[in-house]
Amino acid sequence: MKNKLSVLLIDDDIELCELVRDYLIQNDYRVSVLNDGLNAAKEILSQNPHIVILDLMLPHVDGLTICKQVREDYHGSIIMLTALDDDIDEVTGLEVGADDYLAKPVKPRVLLAHIRAQLRHLEKHKKRQEMESIQFGNQCFVLNPANRTLSVDHQPIELTGAEYDVLLQLAIHCGEIVSRDALHKTIFNFEYDGIERSIDLRISRLRNKLNQHAESGNIIQTVRNKGYLLAR
Template identity: 55%
Template sequence: MSVNTILMIDDDVELTELVSQYLQTNGFEVHYSHHGRDIDTLIATHQPDVIVLDLMLPDIDGLTICKSIRADFSGAIIMLTALGDDIDEVTGLEVGADDYLAKPVKPRVLLAHIRAQLRRQSQLQLTHQETSIWCCHDTVKLDTGSRSVESHGQEVILSSAEFDLLVLLAKHAGNTVTRESLHEQIFRLPYDGIDRSIDLRISRIRKKLGDDPKLPSLIKTVRNVGYLLAR
């Protein structure tokens, strides 16, 4: 049985050691660093399945790191922050984070989110039997094998969570998918009615596909229900 690898980047030494020990006790291989330097080397060396990334680091901020690695790193990125401002969450998700937790975070809560991200990745890999999915009036092509997207023949770079969300919508193209259903399938956690993660990802996908946010034609918002992707 393979062991999932976690890479934790956080300058809080006490928290890092506590969380690392807890995750190791629960069967994970854990590596960590207290600064953001050499992030590419750390990823290449340890090949993590999930990166837990602090927003505030002494040398380089987590948002910059997330943005720099997102295109090449296909695993999940969970961002941590001690700040309570919503703009930090919005920005974190927009640069490609898959999940977001406020500090101080309890180890068992972080563990639940890590497992949810791993289940999401595993489940989507098992269910992606088809090679290509066409949608949006046959202008958008999703390749579930290579996890790539093309719009009008041009490559579109999506984060892992954005790709998974678009696949879910594409599988039900022409039909409304509720926000609750999308949230539960992406995060494997109950929807609390407040979390904006799905909405932020939809906004990000629209932007990347060139869909007009004020009058979208590709991903339509069904008020108080969810979203509908054009066939």
């Protein structure tokens, strides 16, 4: 029998946890639940689940702290949840190593779609070991799919998993316009709803990081009403 994929759900909203747990179990996942952050880091590293769903605001230890504590040693995907409508929290969550970010209230089917997208990313990562590096920005930037790293003039640039996923898609189509819809569909495997801003946020953070090392102009260009273009 095929082993079930494991999810660790860490949230103090008991009603939400029960709803999400039941839905994921119905979809053939193995689910563990924690309702506070006190032992969360220890449990993440001990259980080593495929996916961690981590609430931002938790009793005892908050989600950002937990994410920072485990990110170096935990190599699965972390999906951050928050009830706060605050861009700063979203930026911070991605910067400390979250792979995805969803605002509450979240529908179980939407969460499941994001879980499946993250699992596909993990599977694709295993297949990238033979993929050649990709150069762009007058060949100053080098993206290495084998170990998911970016460097410029042999110096590493730190990216979150979320930022890397977007940059890889732009790099694969370097010099071509890639629409927001296409990025959203490829990364999350469902259509862009015209509201969700994860792609925009990732592009903004990537642009800031790349431009710090670019001699002139934006490495990631926005083409009005069409999408984004990564300069060769």
